Amino acid sequence: MRKKRGYHHGNLRQALVDAALELIEEKGPTGFTLSEAAKQAGVTPAAVYRHFAGREDLIAEAARQGYEIFGDVIQYAYDTGQPSALAAFEATGRAYLAFARKYPGHYIAMFESGISVNRTPELAAAAHRARGVLERAASDLSQHIPPEKRPPASMFSAHIWAMSHGVVELFLRNSPGTQSPFPADELLESGIGIYLRGLGLIEPDR
Structure with a gap:
């Protein structure tokens, strides 16, 4: 798994998508949680819900x-x-x-x-x-x-x-x-x- 990426205000949404793409490739579309995507992007799980209502939306x-x-x-x-x-x-x-x-x-x-x-x-x-x-x-x-x-x-x-x-x-x-x-x-x-x-x-x- 790649290192956590830094982000600036405004590109967190894309950082989460990039994290999801890595996880999808590694584990499949149902093999990861939003919390894992947040961890991969280097943010708290709560931050994800400001952009996506759930994993399917991501x-x-x-x-x-x-x-x-x-x-x-x-x-x-x-x-x-x-x-x-x-x-x-x-x-x-x-x-x-x-x-x-x-x-x-x-x-x-x-x-x-x-x-x-x-x-x-x-x-x-x-x-x-x-x-x-x-x-x-x-x-x-x-x-x-x-x-x-x-x-x-x-x-x-x-x-x-x-x-x-x-x-x-x-x-x-x-x-x-x-x-x-x-x-x-x-x-x-x-x-x-x-x-x-x-x-x-x-x-x-x-």
């Missing part, structure tokens, strides 16, 4: 910040993949894995804590923004599919989100008994490739 704020970072990462991947709609779309899938690797505490708070994405308007808005980038990438790419064969962009992006999430949960985060014989990046890339070939968006392998 985790929800960690999730909100995670979705903000996630949205930025996905947006950057989408932008740098342009002008090719295919490259932009594939980049957003790779960015999902990169986010899960770099920000495990945020990822757990977002997807494994059981906290509803609608717990606060701010959390819902951050999550909606991140999903919107994926849907926009899917919508751009789906313009290359004949209208009669074109899935809704929301379904298209949901399929890729589910595939990315499954690779992270089953193989990148080392669920017991599910070690993949392939690197997570290759597994996701090949899965997306099969999906896009099925939609006629990339040429079949020869």
Whole structure:
């Protein structure tokens, strides 16, 4: 466990979130108490309640910040993949894995804590923004599919989100008994490739 961090008036709230992220990564979202978060941040338990009503509110704020970072990462991947709609779309899938690797505490708070994405308007808005980038990438790419064969962009992006999430949960985060014989990046890339070939968006392998 890291040393207690000092704080100044005004950034205690963020110090508590940072402490929670460390504890979430170390013990899981239900493996710590508010008192432990306070101790990690170097403050008294009473100080926590000036900012958060309970552990779930603290985790929800960690999730909100995670979705903000996630949205930025996905947006950057989408932008740098342009002008090719295919490259932009594939980049957003790779960015999902990169986010899960770099920000495990945020990822757990977002997807494994059981906290509803609608717990606060701010959390819902951050999550909606991140999903919107994926849907926009899917919508751009789906313009290359004949209208009669074109899935809704929301379904298209949901399929890729589910595939990315499954690779992270089953193989990148080392669920017991599910070690993949392939690197997570290759597994996701090949899965997306099969999906896009099925939609006629990339040429079949020869």
